[in-house]
Amino acid sequence: MAEFVQFVFSGITVGAIYALVGLGFSIIYNASQVINFAQGEFVMIGGLTTAMLAQGGVPVPIAAAIAIAAAVVAGVALEKLAVEQARDAPVVTLIIITIGASIFLRGLAQIVFDRNYHALAGFSGEAPIHLAGATIVPQTLWVLGTTAALVLALAWFFGRTLLGKAILATSYNPLAAQLAGIGTRSLLLLSFGLSAALGAIGGILIAPISLTSYDVGVLLGLKGFSAAVLGGLGSSLGAVAGGLLLGLIEALGAGYISSSYKDAIAFVIILLVLFFMPRGLLGRRGTERV
Amino acid sequence: MLPRAFEKAAERQLSKRGDTHMMTRHFHRLLTFAGAALVAAAAAVGASAAEPIKIGSFLTVSGPASFLGDPEKKTLELYVERINAAGGVLGRQLQLTVYDTGGDAKQAATFARRLIEEDKVDFLIGGSSTGDTMAAVPIIERAEIPFISLGGASVIVDPVKKWVFKTPHTDRLAVEKVYADMKKRGLSKVGLIAGDGGFDKSCVANASDKALLDRYGVSVVGNESYSSGDKDTTAQLTKLKAAPGIQAILFCGFGVASVIVTKNYHQLGITVPLYHSHGSASKQFITGAGEAAEGARLPAAAVLVAAQLPDSDPQKKVGLAYTKAYDERYHEAVSTFGGHAYDALMLLVDAIKRAGTTDRAKVRDALEGTKNYIGVDGIYDITPSDHDGLNVSSFKMVEVKNGDWKYLY
Numbered sequence: 137m138a139e140f141v142q143f144v145f146s147g148i149t150v151g152a153i154y155a156l157v158g159l160g161f162s163i164i165y166n167a168s169q170v171i172n173f174a175q176g177e178f179v180m181i182g183g184l185t186t187a188m189l190a191q192g193g194v195p196v197p198i199a200a201a202i203a204i205a206a207a208v209v210a211g212v213a214l215e216k217l218a219v220e221q222a223r224d225a226p227v228v229t230l231i232i233i234t235i236g237a238s239i240f241l242r243g244l245a246q247i248v249f250d251r252n253y254h255a256l257a258g259f260s261g262e263a264p265i266h267l268a269g270a271t272i273v274p275q276t277l278w279v280l281g282t283t284a285a286l287v288l289a290l291a292w293f294f295g296r297t298l299l300g301k302a303i304l305a306t307s308y309n310p311l312a313a314q315l316a317g318i319g320t321r322s323l324l325l326l327s328f329g330l331s332a333a334l335g336a337i338g339g340i341l342i343a344p345i346s347l348t349s350y351d352v353g354v355l356l357g358l359k360g361f362s363a364a365v366l367g368g369l370g371s372s373l374g375a376v377a378g379g380l381l382l383g384l385i386e387a388l389g390a391g392y393i394s395s396s397y398k399d400a401i402a403f404v405i406i407l408l409v410l411f412f413m414p415r416g417l418l419g420r421r422g423t424e425r426v
Numbered sequence: 427m428l429p430r431a432f433e434k435a436a437e438r439q440l441s442k443r444g445d446t447h448m449m450t451r452h453f454h455r456l457l458t459f460a461g462a463a464l465v466a467a468a469a470a471v472g473a474s475a476a477e478p479i480k481i482g483s484f485l486t487v488s489g490p491a492s493f494l495g496d497p498e499k500k501t502l503e504l505y506v507e508r509i510n511a512a513g514g515v516l517g518r519q520l521q522l523t524v525y526d527t528g529g530d531a532k533q534a535a536t537f538a539r540r541l542i543e544e545d546k547v548d549f550l551i552g553g554s555s556t557g558d559t560m561a562a563v564p565i566i567e568r569a570e571i572p573f574i575s576l577g578g579a580s581v582i583v584d585p586v587k588k589w590v591f592k593t594p595h596t597d598r599l600a601v602e603k604v605y606a607d608m609k610k611r612g613l614s615k616v617g618l619i620a621g622d623g624g625f626d627k628s629c630v631a632n633a634s635d636k637a638l639l640d641r642y643g644v645s646v647v648g649n650e651s652y653s654s655g656d657k658d659t660t661a662q663l664t665k666l667k668a669a670p671g672i673q674a675i676l677f678c679g680f681g682v683a684s685v686i687v688t689k690n691y692h693q694l695g696i697t698v699p700l701y702h703s704h705g706s707a708s709k710q711f712i713t714g715a716g717e718a719a720e721g722a723r724l725p726a727a728a729v730l731v732a733a734q735l736p737d738s739d740p741q742k743k744v745g746l747a748y749t750k751a752y753d754e755r756y757h758e759a760v761s762t763f764g765g766h767a768y769d770a771l772m773l774l775v776d777a778i779k780r781a782g783t784t785d786r787a788k789v790r791d792a793l794e795g796t797k798n799y800i801g802v803d804g805i806y807d808i809t810p811s812d813h814d815g816l817n818v819s820s821f822k823m824v825e826v827k828n829g830d831w832k833y834l835y
Contacts, residue, residue, distance in 0.1 A: 139664050139668060142664045142694070143660075143661050251488030251489070252496060252710070253492065253493075253714065262716060342657070345657065345658070345689075347682055347685060349682075351488075351489070387660075390652075390661040390662065391665065395652050395653075395661065398652075399653060
């Protein structure tokens with residue numbers, strides 16, 4: 137039983153990061169139907185910038201703030217310089233542009249920083265905490281707590297503020313939103329910035345647990361995308377649920393079946409879900425009114 | 427393009443000059459010949475005097491094994507510079523070409539081919555990881571070019587390949603050293619955790635080898651693996667922790683995973699001793715794992731603890747000299763990986779000097795005849811059947827204490 141709890145903890149820890157990345161995918165997809173494959177790179181920018189700055193002596197909170205700002209700048213620049221320039225192109229083209237942007241950001245990170253792995257000290261130290269028969273590091277609590285806070289904040293933002301509702305409106309029907317006077321283009325800018333910030337925060341949270349380097353974005357981006365798809369692309373709650381579920385499946389698969397096939401198990405489950413429930417678990421079962 | 431009228435006028439002028447024109451042409455031809463001859467002569471003379479000895483290298487400078495490739499690259503560059511400043515080898519300068527494989531074995535094969543066919547190198551030093559090395563070996567054997575590998579697994583030199591040598595201790599020697607230490611401490615049940623790379627698999631195979639298990643009275647009670655991009659191994663370690671009667675854990679991997687596994691080991695509060703292979707013998711491991719690394723033991727090349735060796739140890743002098751030079755230039759602690767590269771370069775230079783030529787076959791033979799060569803990894807005695815040349819006695823057992831390496835024996 138204690139083993140099970142241990143697996144659950146490690147699963148939801150990494151699952152929380154997948155959730156943040158997946159949220160980023162969902163938000164941008166909602167605003168523009170584009171899958172932003174540079175999302176993983178935002179995570180990398182957040183974690184790596186903080187680690188490098190902290191190594192250079194900058195206090196961690198300030199380093200984290202600078203890192204998030206850097207990611208937001210990258211996200212906004214991506215939107216302004218790449219996506220907006222090609223806004224009339226088919227969605228596939230835009231997706232390929234984001235892939236190109238992710239490669240560019242990876243290369244830039246190698247030049248600006250270096251190619252090594254870097255560690256970041258845990259925010260509250262490294263002393264293990266015993267909980268329900270399992271042991272976790274304090275950083276796990278930071279990850280879970282911050283993710284929960286962010287998800288609640290986003291729920292409030294999308295549900296209660298005019299700006300959030302405008303973004304949702306754009307995702308339901310862009311044309312109608314424009315006709316209603318919503319500036320869809322500036323909302324797209326906001327979505328990229330928001331997703332970048334979410335990714336960066338995820339990167340900063342996970343860096344003490346799993347080290348960071350210029351290429352962590354690749355796999356994290358892919359898994360975050362899978363989480364978003366699993367939960368239903370476009371649904372924020374789906375992204376969170378998908379992320380946590382993916383993390384759990386990975387950890388339980390590694391624990392009970394085989395550690396070598398951990399990734400394979402996760403992706404096979406995703407394939408099965410997509411075969412039988414193509415809209416994902418919580419995806420909108422939309423009906424189109426004619 | 428001159429208009430037609432112009433052309434005709436020019437022709438008329440030229441034909442008028444008849445004789446002088448012919449003479450000018452002859453003179454021009456003479457000049458050209460003389461010039462060509464002069465250039466050819468200069469090239470011939472220049473070529474043989476200044477032709478550098480080309481050494482090619484493919485290393486894991488970036489990626490999960492950057493702990494290994496980065497100091498290797500720095501070491502090679504530092505010492506090629508020093509050797510060149512001191513006059514080179516056989517009066518010729520060394521020219522180093524390094525490619526970064528990122529830990530991808532396919533890239534290693536591609537770069538090895540490029541070094542041999544396009545850069546036309548004379549010798550190869552590289553293959554930071556076993557995976558990279560083994561991917562390049564078929565190409566190197568076909569091209570018949572001497573290659574000193576920096577990879578760890580015994581499979582690199584066992585079975586012996588004609589043109590492939592290596593400097594690090596093999597993983598088999600590492601496992602032997604660990605099991606010997608376990609026997610000393612009265613531990614007999616070990617759990618293994620490893621990744622999916624070539625070195626990891628070879629290390630696990632050696633750790634499960636009946637001959638070694640019987641010799642040291644050890645039995646394997648658990649065997650877990652993770653994949654190379656994994657950020658978390660608590661699931662695997664939880665299973666090992668629960669393995670019946672477990673008394674020690676041996677981590678058979680290297681690079682960034684050494685930090686992750688050690689941190690997870692500490693997080694789970696596992697009390698049985700943790701052993702690493704020499705794949706974790708870098709300060710980066712201690713810096714990354716922090717307090718979680720305390721008490722971890724591993725077999726390492728002498729250079730890691732050169733200052734702590736007894737004065738009677740023949741390796742102390744070489745190890746200290748390398749440590750000083752590396753620290754002066756790069757302001758970072760030495761790792762055994764840089765040491766592997768140092769030994770490889772020095773062995774190669776020594777072989778070239780003894781062969782008196784850069785003929786590949788002769789240098790290969792000279793390498794094979796290396797006897798009692800004191801390097802930073804150990805004392806090399808290379809034979810036709812042992813292309814590594816090291817034994818267990820030159821391996822030192824070290825422990826992490828107070829954030830640094832402590833020499834045990």
